[in-house]
Amino acid sequence: MEEEVEGWHQLYPGHIPTSPLQKALLAAGSAVMALYDPYRHDMVAVLGETTGCLALPNLRDKMKNHPEGYRILRERPCIRLSTLDMARLQGLPDGTLGREYVRFLENNKVSPDTRMPPKFVDDEELAYVIQRYREVHDLMHTLLGMPTNMLGEVVVKWFEAIQTGLPMCVLGAAFGPVRLSTRKLQVLATELVPWAIRSGLSSSCVLNVYYEQRWEQPVESLREELGIFPPPAVRV
Numbered sequence: 001m002e003e004e005v006e007g008w009h010q011l012y013p014g015h016i017p018t019s020p021l022q023k024a025l026l027a028a029g030s031a032v033m034a035l036y037d038p039y040r041h042d043m044v045a046v047l048g049e050t051t052g053c054l055a056l057p058n059l060r061d062k063m064k065n066h067p068e069g070y071r072i073l074r075e076r077p078c079i080r081l082s083t084l085d086m087a088r089l090q091g092l093p094d095g096t097l098g099r100e101y102v103r104f105l106e107n108n109k110v111s112p113d114t115r116m117p118p119k120f121v122d123d124e125e126l127a128y129v130i131q132r133y134r135e136v137h138d139l140m141h142t143l144l145g146m147p148t149n150m151l152g153e154v155v156v157k158w159f160e161a162i163q164t165g166l167p168m169c170v171l172g173a174a175f176g177p178v179r180l181s182t183r184k185l186q187v188l189a190t191e192l193v194p195w196a197i198r199s200g201l202s203s204s205c206v207l208n209v210y211y212e213q214r215w216e217q218p219v220e221s222l223r224e225e226l227g228i229f230p231p232p233a234v235r236v
């Protein structure tokens with residue numbers, strides 16, 4: 001239910017209505033902080049919300065024009081520990097999406113519950129789109145076979161930049177490498193970025209996959225279905 005907040009309409013729980021000027025200031029401040037510390041996920045989240053005015057409607061339209069994506073928009077599934085049967089996923093065969101997703105969470109000591117809810121998106125449906133993008137981010141790591149270290153995050157950001165067009169992803173892909181060693185930069189430039197770009201261009205929209213209904217599908221099968229090329233045989 002919409003509530004009045006200082007003369008503005010609150011469109012969903014947690015929504016903070018902001019003017020274009022306020023969004024610009026938030027975008028500038030969060031961009032500086034996110035570039036200074038890429039692990040400030042709160043700043044990365046604010047940057048994504050305040051700069052996604054063109055990319056988010058485009059992603060929403062792609063979902064609306066796809067049967068599975070449309071169902072996701074209509075049913076609004078969420079990936080949270082409260083919605084996941086972790087014991088069941090852990091019991092799935094090696095190589096399945098569910099088992100490899102849980103393995104990724106365990107190996108990298110991350111949780112789906114750390115994804116921040118949107119605050120600054122002034123459209124309830126678009127707020128869900130960016131929330132869904134955040135929730136499937138770890139699944140992108142799983143599909144791409146990338147860890148959560150800086151090199152792995154940069155590679156995923158290149159893929160996501162091509163896939164989503166979100167300025168936040170473009171900035172992460174462009175400026176993330178400045179923290180990498182010379183050896184890792186060489187691997188990134190010669191093998192990983194070309195692969196991420198090719199995969200991003202050839203893959204269908206990753207938001208159009210109802211991952212909660214694909215846990216038993218082999219990761220390799222889902223990669224082939226989407227058009228993601230197998231990861232390069234390099235140490236990341």
